[in-house]
Amino acid sequence: xxxxxxxxxxxxxxxxxxxxxxxxxxxxxxxxxxxxxxxxxxxxxxxxxxxxxxxxxxxxxxxxxxxxxxxxxxxxxxxxxxxxxxxxxxxxxxxxxxxxxxxxxxxxxxxxxxxxx
Amino acid sequence: xxxxxxxxxxxxxxxxxxxxxxxxxxxxxxxxxxxxxxxxxxxxxxxxxxxxxxxxxxxxxxxxxxxxxxxxxxxxxxxxxxxxxxxxxxxxxxxxxxxxxxxxxxxxx
Numbered sequence: 001x002x003x004x005x006x007x008x009x010x011x012x013x014x015x016x017x018x019x020x021x022x023x024x025x026x027x028x029x030x031x032x033x034x035x036x037x038x039x040x041x042x043x044x045x046x047x048x049x050x051x052x053x054x055x056x057x058x059x060x061x062x063x064x065x066x067x068x069x070x071x072x073x074x075x076x077x078x079x080x081x082x083x084x085x086x087x088x089x090x091x092x093x094x095x096x097x098x099x100x101x102x103x104x105x106x107x108x109x110x111x112x113x114x115x116x117x
Numbered sequence: 118x119x120x121x122x123x124x125x126x127x128x129x130x131x132x133x134x135x136x137x138x139x140x141x142x143x144x145x146x147x148x149x150x151x152x153x154x155x156x157x158x159x160x161x162x163x164x165x166x167x168x169x170x171x172x173x174x175x176x177x178x179x180x181x182x183x184x185x186x187x188x189x190x191x192x193x194x195x196x197x198x199x200x201x202x203x204x205x206x207x208x209x210x211x212x213x214x215x216x217x218x219x220x221x222x223x224x225x226x
Contacts, residue, residue, distance in 0.1 A: 034214075043204065043218040044160070093159045106214060111159040 003027055004096050006109035013084055014117055021079045021112045023094030029074040030096035034106060035067075038091045050077045084116045119143045121217035123205050128223045129195055137190045137203050137220045145210020151179050151190045152204040154219065160204055163190070192222075200224045 003026040013019050023033055032051050036044040048069050050056040056069035068080040077096075081088055091113050095106040121141045129135040141149070148167040152160035166172055166181035166188060178191040190203055205217040 044216050046214070046216075049213075091157075105162070105165070108159040108161070113157070 002098055002105075002107045004030075004094065004107045004109040006094055006112050008112060009110060010113045010115075012115045012117065015085050016083055018080055018082045019084055019114060021081075021092055021094075021114075023077045023079070023096070023109050025075045025096045025098070025107070028096075028098040028100065030077075030098065031074065032097040033071055033077040034095045034097075035069060035077075035079050036093045036095065038093060038111075044093065047079075081114065084114070086116045089114055089116045119209065119215050121205055121207060121215055123203075123217045123220045125218070126221045126223065128225060129192075131195055131197060131224055131226050133195050134191065134193050135195060135222065137192070137205075137222065139188045139190070139205035139217055141186050141188070141205070141207045141215070141217075143207050143209045143215055146183060147208040147210065147212055149179075149181055149188050150204075150206045150208075150214070151177075151188075152206065154202045154204055156201075163203075195224050197224050197226070 005024045007022045011019055034049055035047045037047050038044050046059050047062045048056045048058045050069050050071040052071050052074050058064045066082055071077040091111050093111040094109045123139045150165050151163040153163050154160040164179035166179050169181055171180045176193045181188045202219040202221050204219045206214045
């Protein structure tokens, strides 16, 4: 149990285009989902916390108009990178909390590698 | 501020034992996690400590001392597949996960 999927696993796009990444909790309801970004050889950086049915809370320095997050259901959150540029190339990882299992545990998706040309 | 410290890199020999330390200073404490992350992959859960003491799970054990703000991950009978980054993360009073930068473990034959 507690499986989180992400789609796509890898995406290459041209500069200026928008990319949508989906994060799904497959066998549990996730009231809270988290979006992380990880640059090569660096640790995870939390971008935003997403609660179902409400606006996402963004970390300092993360542009909310550039990284649009939607958490419309208890099993799906999406991250849209708008007008992507080469510096947005990174590994994007989502995680989800299973409220029934315990408040602390986060389960991670497999990640999405974004390359912007 | 909130801070988690762990060594950047460690090297160990296949079959040996290695201990990866983590010290933390956070606003409140609601548990400490250890995650394993292979290159190019997402982190996978290894252990969770919220009370002082040692938690053993197969070849991996995790220890916590809340009074010292200290934890370690102990890996026994090291295998080549254990080569990965090991991330220490603490849940603060707001249940936010604060991440360490990770320790890259290199296993040599």
